[in-house]
Amino acid sequence: MNALQLEKLEEKIGYVFTDKDLLTLALTHSSYANEIKKRSHANNERLEFLGDAVLDMIVSEYMFVHFPEMPEGELTKLRAAIVCESSLAVLARKFDLGHFLRLGKGEETTGGRGRDSILADAFEAVIGAVCLDGGMEAVRVYILGFMVKQIEHTKSTFKNLDCKTHLQEVIQKISKVPLQYKIVDEQGPDHNKMFVSVVEHDGKVLGRGTGKSKKEAEQSAANNALEQMNG
The missing domain is CATH 3.30.160.20 (Double Stranded RNA Binding Domain)
Structure with a gap:
């Protein structure tokens, strides 16, 4: 992936990386790493692990502060609706993240670029990369930049579903x-x-x-x- 492509993605996601290699890694699916015989951890899975935890924490913190009357059970259900795979895949598509992914030929030919699981994982991997690149305050600003609207929209349509x-x-x-x-x-x-x-x-x-x-x-x-x- 060349510098121009990375720059285009940075513009879409609204964050400029100091360490461009972190962004490249966040976009690297395991199928690509395996295909070019990179070491086993040279893919986005570890960053996805970090990003998942950071996203949960930032979203939970926001809801705890802004929805003081909401009980724990409702907070759990609302968070589940906000950060579920399908919701994150929708956000990934808004950033056109699939276009920038590095996939193996097998995943490419079977539609991996549009698969919810791959998109959601890459989305969380980018969050993990932002966290490592800029620290917790930077990733908090980054996440809330797009997630506040998502949280408030989901809450407004959330009808206390069982x-x-x-x-x-x-x-x-x-x-x-x-x-x-x-x-x-x-x-x-x-x-x-x-x-x-x-x-x-x-x-x-x-x-x-x-x-x-x-x-x-x-x-x-x-x-x-x-x-x-x-x-």
């Missing part, structure tokens, strides 16, 4: 396979019974929860799944 409904909406964006809830255990005496539920998607357990009723246990499992999906 966790099961919200999880269903998240899954429907990426798959047509329906969710399944199962009561896998019952604990305690009849007058004080606790139910244990899991929620599965395509044979994989997404979340687990308990409750005093089957419905409450399913809601808890759905909330756990949302938390797991948004790390």
Whole structure:
């Protein structure tokens, strides 16, 4: 990737890197690194790990300060809606991030440039790169520059969805396979019974929860799944 391309991307994302190599690394998918036989960590996965944590923290801090009356459960659901894979992919597309990715030939030919998972990971990797390049204050300014509008918009359309409904909406964006809830255990005496539920998607357990009723246990499992999906 040449200097002109990096400059164009910096203009789109609104941040100029001191260390251009960090931005290049943030755009490097593992398929590209493997193809050119770079060392195993010469891709954006570690930066994505950092960016995911930083994004969660900055968004959580903003909501904690600006939504003082919102209880913990609602904060969790709102954050899950804001930083879920599909939402981050939308933001990545606004920055045309897919155009600048370095992908292996296999990912290129199978539509990797437009895949939500790859776009969302790269988006978080760029956040990680900004954090390392400019420090926490710089990355806070960078994130809030585009995320405040996203947070406020999501909150304004967020109608206190129950966790099961919200999880269903998240899954429907990426798959047509329906969710399944199962009561896998019952604990305690009849007058004080606790139910244990899991929620599965395509044979994989997404979340687990308990409750005093089957419905409450399913809601808890759905909330756990949302938390797991948004790390």
